[in-house]
């Protein structure tokens with residue numbers, strides 16, 4: 087295990103933000119930490135990174151107690167937190183150099199590594215502009231490049247793709263794939279369920295500082311929902327009568343959207359149409375991680391079929 091959190095609690099005053107959290111992250115894969123706003127994800131990452139100490143419990147990273155050996159642990163990991171931490175008056179190249187020196191890398195090594203990192207995050211065209219002159223997406227890419235300067239064995243990414251355009255997001259996914267292929271362990275948070283489903287071997291979903299579930303995306307979907315979903319976009323006033331006609335079917339509500347679950351997609355779609363679901367607003371699709379997230383953290387899953 088690269089990370090082992092054991093009964094970790096974090097309190098700010100009387101507020102319990104992380105609540106007896108157990109978490110084990112194995113070496114060499116991509117582990118996702120999901121949860122609603124305020125669930126305690128960033129706080130957990132900060133404790134793993136050693137910038138804030140747990141109130142109770144222990145965290146071991148690479149087998150070392152983070153609170154006792156923060157520098158030794160940090161030398162082997164890279165982190166991109168939710169907020170960028172860049173020196174705005176300096177260029178990307180200068181930022182990378184300053185950060186490399188912090189990690190005690192030689193100038194020769196930096197001469198070698200910086201061009202590779204600029205290529206890896208496709209930053210070359212902006213390498214010599216001051217950070218203030220870069221768009222948000224380029225600043226984010228630079229932040230990720232900085233977290234790779236020490237060739238970390240563990241990479242922590244807190245919402246790395248928020249604000250990135252679709253092409254850059256796709257490029258970053260393939261970069262994360264390359265890092266994993268080289269043996270880097272990745273711990274990531276994201277609010278994009280498609281991203282989590284695509285990138286992560288294992289996921290934990292947190293809510294109010296507690297771990298609700300853990301497993302592979304497939305395991306979580308199979309454990310919590312039937313295979314097929316029909317999504318209905320309709321005035322919520324019609325939801326109750328539709329559900330009454332479908333008689334005890336598993337469903338979730340999210341505003342105008344009503345999701346109905348069953349094992350046989352075509353049969354489910356037919357049943358919903360027969361029950362009066364407006365055909366123009368119906369989408370039939372496989373159940374996905376977003377459904378699991380909503381079922382566990384958002385509106386409740388009810389019905390007994």
Ligand SMILES: Nc1ncnc2c1ncn2[C@@H]1O[C@H](COP(=O)(O)OP(=O)(O)OP(=O)(O)O)[C@@H](O)[C@H]1O
Pocket residue numbers: 098103121122123124125126127128129130168
């Ligand atoms: N330094 C602090 N002092 C007081 N409360 C804090 C502090 N840092 C975080 N909190 C509180 O802890 C809770 C969890 O915050 P955290 O940033 O870990 O959530 P998160 O899961 O990362 O949410 P998001 O998805 O919005 O990034 C929040 O209620 C937040 O207000």
Ligand SMILES: [Mg+2]
Pocket residue numbers: 127128129168244
């Ligand atoms: Mg956060």
